[in-house]
Amino acid sequence: MTSEAKAPVVEGRGLGKTYRDGSQAVEVLRGVDVEVLAGRSLALTGPSGSGKSTLLNLFAGLISADTGELYFTADGQRHKWHLASQRERTRLRRRYIGYVHQFFNLIPTLTVLENVRLPGRLNVGNRLDARALELLAQFGLDDRAGAFPDVLSGGEQQRVAVARALLLEPPLLLADEPTGNLDAGNSNQVVELLFGAARESGVSLIIATHSETVAAQADDRLDLGG
Amino acid sequence: MLARALGRFVVRSFWSTAMAVLGIALGVMSVVSVHIVTAEVASELEALTPREFADLTHFLHQDDLSADEYFELRARWHRGAYPDIEFLTPVIDEPAVIDGQSVRVLGLDLIGGGFTRLDFTSGTADPRGVWVDDTLAGRLDLNVNGSIEAPDVVLADIGVAQQLLGWPADRLSYVATRIRDPIQEVKDYGEHLLPGLGAGWPETRPEVDLDDTWRLLSAQQQNPASQFGKSVLFNLSALAMLGVLVAWFLIYQVAVAWLRRLWPTLERFHLLGVGMTVLVSSFVLTLVTLALVAGVIGTYLGEWLAEWLFAQATGASGTDLAVNGWVLLKAFGSALFVAVGGGCWAVWRRNDTTRTYAWLTWFAALILVGLTIWGVVSAETGLAGAFLSIATLSVISMLIVRPWLEWSRRRAGWLKGPLLWVLGFRETVWHPGDLTVAIGGLGLAVATAIGVGLMVDSFRADFDRFLTQRLSYEVVVEGPKDALRVFSHDRARDNAETQVYREGEIRVGGVPTELRVADLNVFEAARYGHDGVLSASTVLVSEQLARTASLEAGDSFTVAGVTSRVAGVFPGFGDIAPRLVVDESHPLAMRATEVDSIALRHMDAGERARAGVAYPDLRFIEQTTMRDQALATFDQTFVITGILITIALLVAGIGIYVATTSLRLNRMASARLLTSMGVSSSENLGIDLARAAGTAGAALGIALPLGILFGWILCRVINPRAFGWTVELALNPAPVLEPLGWGLLAALLAGVVRFGSNEESQTAG
Numbered sequence: 001m002t003s004e005a006k007a008p009v010v011e012g013r014g015l016g017k018t019y020r021d022g023s024q025a026v027e028v029l030r031g032v033d034v035e036v037l038a039g040r041s042l043a044l045t046g047p048s049g050s051g052k053s054t055l056l057n058l059f060a061g062l063i064s065a066d067t068g069e070l071y072f073t074a075d076g077q078r079h080k081w082h083l084a085s086q087r088e089r090t091r092l093r094r095r096y097i098g099y100v101h102q103f104f105n106l107i108p109t110l111t112v113l114e115n116v117r118l119p120g121r122l123n124v125g126n127r128l129d130a131r132a133l134e135l136l137a138q139f140g141l142d143d144r145a146g147a148f149p150d151v152l153s154g155g156e157q158q159r160v161a162v163a164r165a166l167l168l169e170p171p172l173l174l175a176d177e178p179t180g181n182l183d184a185g186n187s188n189q190v191v192e193l194l195f196g197a198a199r200e201s202g203v204s205l206i207i208a209t210h211s212e213t214v215a216a217q218a219d220d221r222l223d224l225g226g
Numbered sequence: 227m228l229a230r231a232l233g234r235f236v237v238r239s240f241w242s243t244a245m246a247v248l249g250i251a252l253g254v255m256s257v258v259s260v261h262i263v264t265a266e267v268a269s270e271l272e273a274l275t276p277r278e279f280a281d282l283t284h285f286l287h288q289d290d291l292s293a294d295e296y297f298e299l300r301a302r303w304h305r306g307a308y309p310d311i312e313f314l315t316p317v318i319d320e321p322a323v324i325d326g327q328s329v330r331v332l333g334l335d336l337i338g339g340g341f342t343r344l345d346f347t348s349g350t351a352d353p354r355g356v357w358v359d360d361t362l363a364g365r366l367d368l369n370v371n372g373s374i375e376a377p378d379v380v381l382a383d384i385g386v387a388q389q390l391l392g393w394p395a396d397r398l399s400y401v402a403t404r405i406r407d408p409i410q411e412v413k414d415y416g417e418h419l420l421p422g423l424g425a426g427w428p429e430t431r432p433e434v435d436l437d438d439t440w441r442l443l444s445a446q447q448q449n450p451a452s453q454f455g456k457s458v459l460f461n462l463s464a465l466a467m468l469g470v471l472v473a474w475f476l477i478y479q480v481a482v483a484w485l486r487r488l489w490p491t492l493e494r495f496h497l498l499g500v501g502m503t504v505l506v507s508s509f510v511l512t513l514v515t516l517a518l519v520a521g522v523i524g525t526y527l528g529e530w531l532a533e534w535l536f537a538q539a540t541g542a543s544g545t546d547l548a549v550n551g552w553v554l555l556k557a558f559g560s561a562l563f564v565a566v567g568g569g570c571w572a573v574w575r576r577n578d579t580t581r582t583y584a585w586l587t588w589f590a591a592l593i594l595v596g597l598t599i600w601g602v603v604s605a606e607t608g609l610a611g612a613f614l615s616i617a618t619l620s621v622i623s624m625l626i627v628r629p630w631l632e633w634s635r636r637r638a639g640w641l642k643g644p645l646l647w648v649l650g651f652r653e654t655v656w657h658p659g660d661l662t663v664a665i666g667g668l669g670l671a672v673a674t675a676i677g678v679g680l681m682v683d684s685f686r687a688d689f690d691r692f693l694t695q696r697l698s699y700e701v702v703v704e705g706p707k708d709a710l711r712v713f714s715h716d717r718a719r720d721n722a723e724t725q726v727y728r729e730g731e732i733r734v735g736g737v738p739t740e741l742r743v744a745d746l747n748v749f750e751a752a753r754y755g756h757d758g759v760l761s762a763s764t765v766l767v768s769e770q771l772a773r774t775a776s777l778e779a780g781d782s783f784t785v786a787g788v789t790s791r792v793a794g795v796f797p798g799f800g801d802i803a804p805r806l807v808v809d810e811s812h813p814l815a816m817r818a819t820e821v822d823s824i825a826l827r828h829m830d831a832g833e834r835a836r837a838g839v840a841y842p843d844l845r846f847i848e849q850t851t852m853r854d855q856a857l858a859t860f861d862q863t864f865v866i867t868g869i870l871i872t873i874a875l876l877v878a879g880i881g882i883y884v885a886t887t888s889l890r891l892n893r894m895a896s897a898r899l900l901t902s903m904g905v906s907s908s909e910n911l912g913i914d915l916a917r918a919a920g921t922a923g924a925a926l927g928i929a930l931p932l933g934i935l936f937g938w939i940l941c942r943v944i945n946p947r948a949f950g951w952t953v954e955l956a957l958n959p960a961p962v963l964e965p966l967g968w969g970l971l972a973a974l975l976a977g978v979v980r981f982g983s984n985e986e987s988q989t990a991g
C-alpha cells in the first residue's frame with residue numbers, strides 16, 4: 001500500500017503530439033516529461049492553445065502520443081498507455097479515470113441523478129446507486145436529482161460533473177478548465193470540491209487552468225508555456 | 227462566393243445529398259410509372275367506345291322510345307326549354323348477332339348529327355354501309371365503308387342500324403346529349419394529369435328540367451365498364467402520390483438539416499451585406515437543382531418500371547410506352563414542388579421559432595376532422611371525397627406527431643431501464659424538430675401499407691368465400707357456341723345435373739346489364755346466396771345493379787315491359803357490368819339466346835377424358851383450376867399496389883436516415899462525452915439502436931391506428947363507391963404485423979447504418 005502510494009499514477013517521458021490537417025501540421029506538444037504521484041495534484045497552466053487539453057486527452061487515453069512513453073498505474077498494475085489497444089484503454093478509462101470537462105459535461109437525455117449514476121452502472125451495476133444520491137446531497141444538489149441538465153445553472157452542472165467523476169473513487173481525476181465558464185463564487189465551490197476530494201480520498205488530480213489562484217492550490221505545476 | 231460555399235457544402239455532405247436525391251427520384255419514379263401505365267390503360271378503355279361518343283356527356287332513356295318522343299323533345303329544346311343542353315342526337319345501341327358474330331350495333335344520325343370525324347360524305351362512302359374495326363371487317367358480310375378503333379362495334383347510320391336489328395323505322399334506343407359543364411376544361415386537364423380522375427369526381431346531376439318519363443344517365447352510369455376501369459386507375463394514381471408525399475417529407479427533412487448547418491454561413495454572408503432574400507433563394511435554388519437531377523433519374527426509372535409493371539399486369543412484354551409532356555410535367559412538377567415547398571417551409575419554420583401555433587394547429591385539426599367525417603359519411607362526395615378523408619387523416623396524424631413528441635419529452639423522466647438504452651430512447655423525443663417529419667413520413671407509409679394490406683386481405687377472404695359459394699359445380703365447360711349447343715343437347719339426355727347458362731344484354735333503367743338465364747333450382751340459387759328457387763316473376767340482382775338501379779330485396783321493378791320482384795342481392799366481385807339473373811321460366815329469359823357455358827355437378831376424370839376426345843373444341847375446366855386461376859388473377863391485380871407501397875417505404879426509410887444523420891449533429895458532444903467516460907463503440911451502437919427503436923416505436927404507434935382506419939375506409943367507403951361492392955374488414959394479424967415489421971426494419975437500419983465517415987462533423991466552410 002505504501003509502495004503504491006509512492007508510485008506515480010501517471011508517468012510520461014518525452015511526450016510529443018502533432019496534429020495534421022491535410023498539408024498543415026501543428027506541433028502541440030514536444031518532449032513533455034510529467035509525473036503525478038498518487039494522492040497528489042498537478043496544475044497544467046499555459047495560454048489557450050498551448051496543449052493543455054491535448055495532454056489531458058493523452059492521459060485519458062483518448063488519443064495517443066506520436067513520441068514518448070506514457071504509463072498509467074491502476075489496479076496495482078502499470079499499464080503501458082502508449083502501447084495499449086483501443087479496447088484496453090476504453091476499459092481502463094471507464095473504470096479508473098474521472099474526467100471533468102470545461103463544458104458539456106452532462107448527457108442531456110439523462111436526469112441529474114442518472115448522470116451521476118452512469119459510471120456506476122457502466123462498471124458495477126446498481127451497487128453505487130445509493131452512493132450517487134449521497135454525493136448529490138453532499139454537493140447540495142439532492143433537490144435537483146430528478147431534473148434534466150438543461151434547467152441547471154452552469155455551477156450546478158459542473159458540480160454534478162464532479163460528483164459523477166468521483167462516484168467510482170478513481171485513482172485519477174482529470175479536469176479541463178472546469179471553472180472556465182463560471183463566476184468567482186461558483187468557481188471556488190467547484191475547485192473546493194475537486195481538491196477536497198483529492199485530499200480526502202487519495203485521488204490524484206490533474207487540472208488544467210488559466211487561473212493563478214487555482215494553480216496555486218495544486219501540489220505541483222506544469223507550465224506548457226508556449 | 228456564396229455559390230461556392232453552397233456547392234462545397236453539398237459536396238461535403240455527399241451522402242445525405244445523395245440520399246435525398248435518391249429519395250426524390252424514387253418518389254418521382256412511382257408517380258411517373260403509374261402515370262404511364264394508367265394513361266395506357268385509360269386510352270385502351272376509351273377505345274372501347276367509338277370516338278364519336280367521346281363528346282357526349284349524358285343519355286336520356288325511356289322504355290320503348292319512339293322517334294316521335296325524340297322529335298317532341300327536340301322541338302322543346304329548339305324552343306329553349308333546356309338551355310344547358312348543347313347537343314342532342316338519337317341513338318340506336320343494341321347487342322346483336324350478325325353473321326354469327328356477337329356485336330354491338332350503334333346507329334347514329336350521321337347525316338344530320340354533325341359527326342364530322344367519320345369519312346361519310348366522301349364519294350367512296352355508301353350511306354348503306356357500316357364502319358367496323360379491322361378484325362371485324364373480314365368476318366361480316368356487310369358493306370364496310372371504313373374502319374374505327376372500337377372492337378366488336380358495328381357503327382352505321384340510324385336507318386341502317388334499324389334494318390340490321392330488324393327494327394321499325396320509328397324505334398330508338400335512347401337520346402344522347404352534351405350538357406354544358408362550366409368546369410369541363412378543368413376536368414379535362416385533370417384527366418390528363420391524373421388518368422382516371424374522372425371516376426373520382428362526385429356525380430353531379432345537371433339542372434335540366436325534363437319530364438318524369440325521361441331517365442337521365444351520365445356517361446359514367448351508362449358505361450359502368452369504363453367507370454370500373456377508371457376507378458382502378460384513380461385508386462392507383464392516388465396511391466402513387468404517396469411516394470411523392472413521403473418524398474416531400476424527406477426533402478423538408480433535408481432542408482431543415484442543411485439549414486441548421488448552413489445558417490451560420492448564411493448569417494456571415496448576411497453580415498457582409500448580402501440580402502436575406504438572396505441567401506434564401508440561393509438555398510432554395512440549391513434544392514431545386516437537386517430536385518431537377520432527381521427528376522431526370524426518377525423519370526428514367528419510372529419509364530423502366532412502367533414497362534415492367536405493364537408486363538406484370540397484362541402479361542404483354544416489350545410494350546413501348548410513351549413518355550409524353552404530361553408525364554414530364556408531372557415528374558418535374560412534383561420534384562420541384564417538393565424542393566421549393568419543402569425548402570421554403572423549412573426556412574419559414576426556422577425564422578418563426580418564437581411563435582407557437584398551438585391554437586392554429588388545434589383549429590386546423592378540428593377542420594380536418596370535419597372534412598374527414600364529411601368525406602366518409604357523405605356518399606355524394608364520391609371517390610374523391612373518400613380519398614380526401616384519407617388525405618386529411620394523414621395530415622391530422624402529421625399534425626399530432628410534434629405535440630405528441632413534446633408531450634413524451636416532458637414525461638421522459640418516467641422511462642426506466644439500462645441507462646444507455648434510456649438515454650438513446652429518449653433521444654427520439656429530445657429534438658422533436660428533427661424527427662417529427664421523418665417519423666410522420668414513415669408512419670404514413672406504414673399506415674398505407676397496413677390499410678391496403680388489410681383491404682386486400684379482407685377482400686381476398688370475401689372473394690374466397692364468394693368463390694366457394696359460386697364454384698359448386700365440379701366441371702365448367704366453355705368453348706364455341708355451336709359446340710356448346712351440341713354438347714348441351716347430348717348431355718341433357720343422360721344427365722339431369724347439367725346446368726346450361728345463357729347470356730344476353732338488357733337495359734335496366736338505361737344501364738346496360740348482363741342478363742343470365744339458367745335453371746334456378748335450389749342448388750343453382752344457392753350459388754347466389756339465395757334460399758329456394760326463382761319463379762317466373764322473381765329475379766336476383768348483383769350488388770352493382772342494386773346500386774345503379776336503386777333496388778333492394780323485395781322491390782319490384784319493370785324492365786322491357788316485364789315486372790319482377792327482387793328475390794335477393796348477390797355480391798359480384800370482379801363483375802365489370804351489373805348483372806341480372808333469371809330462371810328459364812321468366813319472360814325475360816327469351817332475351818338471352820346464346821349459350822354461354824355449361825356446368826356439370828359431377829364428372830369424374832375418366833368421363834372428362836372421354837368428353838375431351840368427343841368434343842375437341844370444348845374446354846372442360848375443373849372447379850379447383852378455376853379457383854386457382856381466379857385467385858392468381860386476384861393476386862396479380864395487387865402487384866402494382868405492393869410495389870408502390872414498397873417504394874413509399876423505401877423513401878420513408880431514407881427520410882429516417884437523413885433525419886438521423888442530422889440528429890447525430892446534435893449528439894456529437896454527448897457522444898464525445900460518453901467516449902471520455904469509457905463507453906465503447908459497440909455500446910454506442912446500442913444507443914443508436916435504442917434511438918432507432920424509439921423512432922420506430924413513435925412512427926409505428928401512429929401507423930397502427932391510422933392504418934386500421936385506412937383499411938376501414940378502403941373496405942367500407944372506397945370499394946363501394948369505386949366498384950359497387952362492399953368488403954367486410956377482417957382484422958387479421960398478418961397484414962398488420964408485416965408492414966410494422968418492415969417499418970421497424972427500415973427504421974432500425976436507417977438509424978444504425980452510416981455511409982461516409984464523419985459527415986456530420988463537417989460544417990459549412
Ligand SMILES: Nc1ncnc2c1ncn2[C@@H]1O[C@H](COP(=O)(O)OP(=O)(O)O)[C@@H](O)[C@H]1O
Nearest residue numbers: 019021026028047048049050051052053054055
Ligand atoms: N483534433 C485536432 N485537430 C487539429 N488540431 C487540433 C485538434 N485539437 C487541438 N488542436 C490544436 O492543438 C492546439 C492545442 O489545442 P488544445 O490542446 O486544445 O490547447 P489548450 O487546451 O491549451 O487551449 C491548438 O492549436 C488547437 O487548434
Ligand SMILES: [Mg+2]
Nearest residue numbers: 052053054176
Ligand atoms: Mg483546452
